[in-house]
Amino acid sequence: xxxxxxxxxxxxxxxxxxxxxxxxxxxxxxxxxxxxxxxxxxxxxxxxxxxxxxxxxxxxxxxxxxxxxxxxxxxxxxxxxxxxxxxxxxxxxxxxxxxxxxxxxxxxxxxxxxxxxxxxxxxxxxxxxxxxxxxxxxxxxxxxxxxxxxxxxxxxxxxxxxxxxxxxxxxxxxxxxxxxxxxxxxxxxxxxxxxxxxxxxxxxxxxxxxxxxxxxxxxxxxxxxxxxxxxxxxxxxxxxxxxxxxxxxxxxxxxxxxxxxxxxxxxxxxxxxxxxxxxxxxxxxxxxxxxxxxxxxxxxxxxxxxxxxxxxxxxxxxxxxxxxxxxxxxxxxxxxxxxxxxxxxxxxxxxxxxxxxxxxxxxxxxxxxxxxxxxxxxxxxxxxxxxxxxxxxxxxxxxxxxxxxxxxxxxxxxxxxxxxxxxxxxxxxxxxxxx
Numbered sequence: 001x002x003x004x005x006x007x008x009x010x011x012x013x014x015x016x017x018x019x020x021x022x023x024x025x026x027x028x029x030x031x032x033x034x035x036x037x038x039x040x041x042x043x044x045x046x047x048x049x050x051x052x053x054x055x056x057x058x059x060x061x062x063x064x065x066x067x068x069x070x071x072x073x074x075x076x077x078x079x080x081x082x083x084x085x086x087x088x089x090x091x092x093x094x095x096x097x098x099x100x101x102x103x104x105x106x107x108x109x110x111x112x113x114x115x116x117x118x119x120x121x122x123x124x125x126x127x128x129x130x131x132x133x134x135x136x137x138x139x140x141x142x143x144x145x146x147x148x149x150x151x152x153x154x155x156x157x158x159x160x161x162x163x164x165x166x167x168x169x170x171x172x173x174x175x176x177x178x179x180x181x182x183x184x185x186x187x188x189x190x191x192x193x194x195x196x197x198x199x200x201x202x203x204x205x206x207x208x209x210x211x212x213x214x215x216x217x218x219x220x221x222x223x224x225x226x227x228x229x230x231x232x233x234x235x236x237x238x239x240x241x242x243x244x245x246x247x248x249x250x251x252x253x254x255x256x257x258x259x260x261x262x263x264x265x266x267x268x269x270x271x272x273x274x275x276x277x278x279x280x281x282x283x284x285x286x287x288x289x290x291x292x293x294x295x296x297x298x299x300x301x302x303x304x305x306x307x308x309x310x311x312x313x314x315x316x317x318x319x320x321x322x323x324x325x326x327x328x329x330x331x332x333x334x335x336x337x338x339x340x341x342x343x344x345x346x347x348x349x350x351x352x353x354x355x356x357x358x359x360x361x362x363x364x365x366x367x368x369x370x371x372x373x374x375x376x377x378x379x380x381x382x383x384x385x386x387x388x389x390x391x392x393x394x395x396x397x398x399x400x401x402x403x404x405x406x407x408x409x410x411x412x413x414x415x416x417x418x419x420x421x422x423x424x425x426x427x428x429x430x431x432x433x434x435x
Contacts, residue, residue: 003027003037010044018057025061029160035167042164042173050178052220058178059224062186065160069192074144075105079279080193082184084217087205087351088242088380092120092150093256094264094272097308099279100148101299107143109153109191111165112365121152126250126330126374130318148312158190169365175207177217185224188232195231195282197275198222202430203240205351211236211430218433226435231282235275236430241349241384244268248363248377248398250329257326260306267428273297274429330375332398336405337381339391344418346384346394353415354378354395357408361399376400378412385425388418 001023010016016024024041027033050058071078079099083089096106110132112119121132132152134142142149153162161183168174168183188196198221201207202214218234225232244265246255258264259272277292286292299305314320322328358364362373379396382388394416399405 003033003041007037007041007044010041010048013048015051015054016057018053018061021054021057022061025058025065025160028163029065038164039167039171039173042168042171042176042179045179046173046176049176052223055178055181055220056224056227059182059185059189060228062158062161062164062182063189066156066158066190068190069157071107071140071143071192074140075107075147077105077194077283078107078143078192079104079195079197079283080106080108080188080191081197081199081275081279082188083199084180084184084201084214085207086201086203086237086239086243087355088244088247088252089199089201089239090120090123090244090246090252090256091199091268091272091275093123093253093309094259094268094305095276096148096150097260097312098272098296098299098305099276100146100312101304101308102280102285102295103147104195104279104283104285105143105147106149107139107191107193108150109157109187110150111153120150122372122374123249123252124150124318126253127313127318127322130313131316134316142312142315146308146311146315148308149316150312153187158186161186177213177220180207181217181220181224185221185228188225189228189230193230195279196225196233197278197282198232198234199237199271199275200234200433201237201239203238203351203426204349205242205355206239215431215433219435222433222435233278233282234433235271235278236433237271237274238426238428238430239351240426242351242354242380243271245380246377247354247379248358248361249372249374250331251377251379251398254326254329257309257323260300260309261303262300269300270428274432278432330373332373332375332377332400334397334399334402334405336397336399336402337393338395338397338409338412340382340388340394340416340418341390341413342418343388343390344420345387345423346382346416347419347423348417349384350415353411357411357415360408360411361397361404373400376404383425385423387422
């Protein structure tokens with residue numbers, strides 16, 4: 001086989017066979033296919049799509065490109081969660097210690113920022129000393145001792161996906177349903193979790209713009225997981241405005257700490273309860289959602305979830321002083337309000353524009369080798385449905401300089417729409433997909 005022929009075949013709209021897809025992934029993982037050819041293939045997939053057979057074959061090929069982790073010698077059952085990405089999405093930082101605190105071990109491989117969406121690994125690494133690059137032995141030890149470990153994707157777990165994940169971020173091929181589904185599920189299958197909840201987001205701050213697109217992706221991923229013998233459910237959640245208030249790495253860590261210590265934005269808490277509740281139901285730790293949510297709320301109220309986060313951070317080398325005093329986390333030197341350009345009700349917020357503005361401030365990547373400034377970002381002061389007056393702060397900009405602020409202000413202002421009449425806030429959750 002020749003890669004150029006397979007690129008042309010997909011470019012022309014033909015379906016690739018399981019053998020062809022297996023060959024592509026095997027050769028790419030072995031670095032026999034260069035990035036420029038894989039980029040062309042990814043763009044062909046982005047433009048032409050894949051059928052269900054191709055998507056499943058691609059997923060399994062990527063999962064099998066490295067080790068398939070089996071954690072049953074450490075824990076009889078493990079759970080995992082994945083989000084398709086959204087603005088201000090720090091749910092893992094709250095959900096992971098929450099479910100671990102109620103007795104569901106979580107061994108999670110997380111990613112870095114992708115497109116306009118931040119990554120959990122980048123957020124965690126804003127805590128000084130915390131390591132996400134863990135050996136297999138460390139990963140298992142922390143799961144056994146703490147019941148919770150969050151690591152950067154291991155090089156020997158779905159290595160082809162890790163290479164393609166970084167490439168998609170810088171080649172404008174992120175928002176492809178088959179590539180998203182295969183990327184998510186290859187990591188989940190390789191990481192060995194028994195029960196998986198998927199947070200599939202839609203709206204202006206997500207890769208899926210509509211509930212219909214999100215539902216299609218969710219059903220695709222749930223089907224893949226169930227064919228592989230895992231329990232999988234998906235929650236369709238709104239990203240028609242940022243989740244919570246903070247957007248940016250250290251800022252989101254602060255907000256997650258607040259949520260685990262009895263505060264936090266209501267929408268963040270609600271979504272974490274819904275997602276966590278699905279894990280309890282799949283693991284047969286609760287008979288219904290009301291019981292599951294009561295168990296989880298007790299873990300929040302008692303401080304058990306907060307204690308579990310501290311255990312995890314300490315186990316991975318993080319300095320607990322920054323958790324106990326989150327104001328010590330990286331802070332941007334310039335913090336300035338963005339005033340409302342008019343009075344009225346906020347009718348829409350273009351989340352992707354906010355995410356791209358954070359990237360421009362230094363909080364994301366343009367190239368896969370770029371470093372991130374953990375201190376920069378945005379903190380929302382007004383949300384969809386809120387009434388604001390002229391000059392009222394819409395958000396706070398946390399920036400490295402005034403020049404950086406001035407560069408993003410037009411983009412930030414353009415992200416807001418206003419109405420003279422009252423506007424209802426969007427629903428947080430559209431549906432739960434259970435097959």
